[in-house]
Amino acid sequence: MAEKQEKKDVQSVKGMRDIMGDQYYALQGFFEKAQEICEYYGLQPIETPTLEQEEVFLKGIGEGTDISDKELYTLKTKGKDKLAMRPETTAGIMRAYIEHGMHTKPQPVMFYTYGPVYRHDKPQRGRYRQFWQFGVEILGSTKAVSDVLAIHLAHLILKEAGIKDITLKINSLGDADSRKEYVKTLTAYYRKHINSMGATDRQRLKTNPLRILDSKDEAVAEINAEAPQSISSLNTASKKHFKEVLEHLGELGINYEIDHKLVRGLDYYSHTVFEFFTTPEKNEEGEEMKPLALGGGGRYDYLAKIIGGKKDVPSVGFGLGVDRVIEATSKDITPKVKKAPKVYFIQLGQEAKLKSLAIIEELRLAKIPVAHSLSKDSLGQQLAIAEKLGVPQVLIFGQKEALEGSVIIRNMKNRSQKIVKIDKMVETIKKMK
Ligand code: AMP
Numbered sequence: 001m002a003e004k005q006e007k008k009d010v011q012s013v014k015g016m017r018d019i020m021g022d023q024y025y026a027l028q029g030f031f032e033k034a035q036e037i038c039e040y041y042g043l044q045p046i047e048t049p050t051l052e053q054e055e056v057f058l059k060g061i062g063e064g065t066d067i068s069d070k071e072l073y074t075l076k077t078k079g080k081d082k083l084a085m086r087p088e089t090t091a092g093i094m095r096a097y098i099e100h101g102m103h104t105k106p107q108p109v110m111f112y113t114y115g116p117v118y119r120h121d122k123p124q125r126g127r128y129r130q131f132w133q134f135g136v137e138i139l140g141s142t143k144a145v146s147d148v149l150a151i152h153l154a155h156l157i158l159k160e161a162g163i164k165d166i167t168l169k170i171n172s173l174g175d176a177d178s179r180k181e182y183v184k185t186l187t188a189y190y191r192k193h194i195n196s197m198g199a200t201d202r203q204r205l206k207t208n209p210l211r212i213l214d215s216k217d218e219a220v221a222e223i224n225a226e227a228p229q230s231i232s233s234l235n236t237a238s239k240k241h242f243k244e245v246l247e248h249l250g251e252l253g254i255n256y257e258i259d260h261k262l263v264r265g266l267d268y269y270s271h272t273v274f275e276f277f278t279t280p281e282k283n284e285e286g287e288e289m290k291p292l293a294l295g296g297g298g299r300y301d302y303l304a305k306i307i308g309g310k311k312d313v314p315s316v317g318f319g320l321g322v323d324r325v326i327e328a329t330s331k332d333i334t335p336k337v338k339k340a341p342k343v344y345f346i347q348l349g350q351e352a353k354l355k356s357l358a359i360i361e362e363l364r365l366a367k368i369p370v371a372h373s374l375s376k377d378s379l380g381q382q383l384a385i386a387e388k389l390g391v392p393q394v395l396i397f398g399q400k401e402a403l404e405g406s407v408i409i410r411n412m413k414n415r416s417q418k419i420v421k422i423d424k425m426v427e428t429i430k431k432m433k
Contacts, residue, residue: 015129026326029333031114034134034157038112046111048092054082060091060307061266071119085118089135098309107140126292126324137317144244147272147316154318162331167277169259174238182233193223210263229260273298295320339369344386349399366426
């Protein structure tokens with residue numbers, strides 16, 4: 001039996017973790033790739049604060065959703081402001097759009113963003129309390145092509161990140177009238193089945209009946225199988241919008257599955273809603289595990305007014321769960337900033353130590369990445385590290401070399417070495433294969 005893990009005094013907050021080493025580079029590499037794709041498509045970067053007035057999220061996300069009911073990290077400042085850590089990035093970007101009067105700019109305004117978000121969720125497989133999202137928001141356009149641009153970008157980013165077998169699930173809630181009509185029809189349907197529903201779903205029937213569609217309760221899953229579908233409640237304009245989206249996707253060759261239960265519980269969604277999945281992983285018994293969404297999004301035409309804007313700002317966007325994407329891919333995207341060391345710098349003696357930083361700086365200026373262990377003193381220790389790192393060349397800078405202004409360059413493959421003057425060091429390293 002596994003020993004019960006002792007609670008340590010010094011540890012990170014539950015569900016939050018330190019990102020370092022390869023994991024750090026994987027996140028950064030993913031971001032660079034996603035950013036590059038967005039830049040090619042003419043999007044602009046934005047970073048909104050991780051803290052917003054609590055209202056920005058509570059109003060936008062709405063009642064009866066997991067996020068507003070239990071997942072929002074909130075805090076009261078000493079000045080009595082009620083703030084919340086962002087659980088997603090859309091509402092903050094809409095707040096920024098309104099605050100900076102971006103409606104005066106050519107529309108749509110297209111943003112991409114990247115950073116940590118916070119949800120007080122139960123930590124488990126693929127579920128953290130601080131995780132990273134890459135998001136895209138296209139604000140100020142009613143056109144179906146904007147929905148398609150968002151879906152296309154998410155799809156491209158996942159593909160370039162090495163995700164194979166991407167499944168896109170899509171549905172439409174239609175405009176405000178269609179959505180209202182659907183909620184009415186759905187509520188009437190669930191009322192007929194209320195006796196088979198548990199307390200949670202009964203409560204949802206009052207606050208947010210759409211959420212019942214992703215109920216975990218088995219009895220309710222049966223009820224859901226026969227539940228009315230949102231596309232049956234779409235009015236003519238909403239049907240036309242959804243048809244156009246699907247046609248564009250067809251032209252782009254992006255496969256999709258219409259999922260009638262996909263409604264994304266947040267209050268602010270209208271028209272197109274979508275989610276991306278990949279082939280489910282298998283557990284130790286070889287059974288398929290419940291697929292985890294890698295990202296999702298949709299149109300949110302009414303969010304602006306919900307959070308206090310004077311006018312509606314028709315918009316569409318998505319958020320990708322970067323932690324999950326990285327866990328699901330076998331492709332390593334090396335960020336540009338990461339450089340494999342070309343040389344390992346060894347110093348021996350006080351005189352050499354003192355001059356070391358100037359030599360490393362000379363190498364940096366010549367764009368030669370260098371590894372070193374400046375705090376080590378022995379040649380053996382430093383050579384062993386160089387060996388382990390598999391660095392092709394080693395620079396040895398001892399007491400004698402420091403006094404003479406020279407350095408020994410050792411080829412780690414054939415063990416040959418030569419002494420060169422420091423002013424010839426860069427040139428010699430660059431010439432060596
Ligand atoms: P959502 O807006 O809830 O659809 O979230 C967008 C994406 O973020 C999801 O598709 C997941 O990939 C990811 N995500 C959501 N919740 C978590 C979590 N607790 N931990 C890690 N990733 C998450």
